[in-house]
Amino acid sequence: MIPIAQPLIGIEEENKVIEVLNSKMLAQGEYVKQFESDFANYLGAKYATATSSGTSALHAVMDGLSISPGDKVITTPFSFIASANAILYCGAEPVFADIDPQTYNISPDNLAAAVKKHPDAKAVLMVHLYGLPADMDGICQIVKENSLYLLEDCAQAHGAAYKGKKVGTFGDAAAFSFYPTKNITSVEGGMVVTNNHQLNQRVKMFINHGQSKRYHHDLLGYNFRMTNIHAAVGIEQLKKLDEFNQQRIENAEYYLKHIKNPRVTLSYKPDDCTHVYHQFTLQSEEREGLINHLHKNEVGYAIHYPLIIPRQKLYQRKFNYQESWPVAEEVAQRCVSIPVHPGLTPKQRQYIVEVVNSYV
Numbered sequence: 117m118i119p120i121a122q123p124l125i126g127i128e129e130e131n132k133v134i135e136v137l138n139s140k141m142l143a144q145g146e147y148v149k150q151f152e153s154d155f156a157n158y159l160g161a162k163y164a165t166a167t168s169s170g171t172s173a174l175h176a177v178m179d180g181l182s183i184s185p186g187d188k189v190i191t192t193p194f195s196f197i198a199s200a201n202a203i204l205y206c207g208a209e210p211v212f213a214d215i216d217p218q219t220y221n222i223s224p225d226n227l228a229a230a231v232k233k234h235p236d237a238k239a240v241l242m243v244h245l246y247g248l249p250a251d252m253d254g255i256c257q258i259v260k261e262n263s264l265y266l267l268e269d270c271a272q273a274h275g276a277a278y279k280g281k282k283v284g285t286f287g288d289a290a291a292f293s294f295y296p297t298k299n300i301t302s303v304e305g306g307m308v309v310t311n312n313h314q315l316n317q318r319v320k321m322f323i324n325h326g327q328s329k330r331y332h333h334d335l336l337g338y339n340f341r342m343t344n345i346h347a348a349v350g351i352e353q354l355k356k357l358d359e360f361n362q363q364r365i366e367n368a369e370y371y372l373k374h375i376k377n378p379r380v381t382l383s384y385k386p387d388d389c390t391h392v393y394h395q396f397t398l399q400s401e402e403r404e405g406l407i408n409h410l411h412k413n414e415v416g417y418a419i420h421y422p423l424i425i426p427r428q429k430l431y432q433r434k435f436n437y438q439e440s441w442p443v444a445e446e447v448a449q450r451c452v453s454i455p456v457h458p459g460l461t462p463k464q465r466q467y468i469v470e471v472v473n474s475y476v
């Protein structure tokens with residue numbers, strides 16, 4: 117079976133982890149600080165704070181903006197559950213804006229409609245899904261006109277850029293994930309990125325039991341710290357990010373050129389975006405048949421995501437949403453991701469095309 121995802125860990129990561137193990141500085145240590153400054157530099161942001169996961173990074177960002185009970189945050193119905201859960205963790209209410217059928221991200225028009233419907237919303241959490249930046253000119257304009265906070269969930273979009281500017285640098289703050297399937301990994305791990313010194317200070321306290329100085333706790337925080345071992349892996353992975361992304365882009369371009377099957381709709385990329393293809397996602401009206409065909413031919417696949425967030429039992433129970441998000445609902449019925457990771461060989465890539473093209 118060709119795996120749908122596969123982290124590429126080299127001798128560099130191995131050596132650095134062994135170095136940390138031998139140093140005895142396992143939890144806190146210099147590599148955490150280095151990973152933070154390397155990551156901030158990579159994005160061209162002022163501050164970065166490493167966390168235990170992308171989910172804890174999102175939670176910290178929400179808290180950093182004082183999102184609290186009674187607040188509404190506009191976000192996408194079509195993402196991994198962690199995006200909206202971060203809003204719940206702060207006791208706030210997620211309200212959902214439908215996605216664009218081609219980019220799978222919230223479009224400016226849909227955001228404008230959601231703002232009109234929820235004029236009391238405090239913030240927007242944009243997700244750059246599958247590695248494709250959202251239409252940030254339009255989004256930023258709406259955010260500005262309505263004095264909203266803008267947060268970016270970049271868990272799937274390390275190195276993605278909109279008109280040459282990297283995602284994670286458009287809003288008040290951004291969260292990244294380094295889960296092993298992501299464009300780079302630190303095993304588990306995440307990063308908060310911001311240009312706001314005060315917000316960054318608060319995030320640093322939040323992820324460390326609200327500690328302002330040793331054993332002085334000023335606010336309710338958590339243990340969401342990244343360890344020195346995880347940071348060691350992250351530092352070496354970050355050096356390889358552009359190369360990994362380039363390989364993902366080449367794999368995706370190969371698919372765009374060679375997959376020719378009237379039963380399958382391909383990914384779309386606006387010209388002004390650098391899409392880093394965390395996923396390469398097809399759409400098919402007969403998805404069941406397509407996934408059986410992929411499985412039978414040993415091509416790994418995944419459905420990102422089969423059930424939109426507001427239709428999850430937790431959200432139905434809590435909010436009993438009566439609205440619908442027709443585009444997200446439809447894409448959830450039709451989408452299927454195929455392997456696009458940098459570990460694919462040219463032979464595997466060619467084979468995957470043959471398998472998709474032979475689906476009738």
Ligand SMILES: Cc1ncc(COP(=O)(O)O)c(C=O)c1O
Pocket residue numbers: 169170171172174195196198199243269271272293294295305306
């Ligand atoms: C869009 C999105 N947001 C948040 C997360 C959460 O990241 P983590 O798994 O590191 O907690 C993920 C990870 O799958 C994700 O894809």
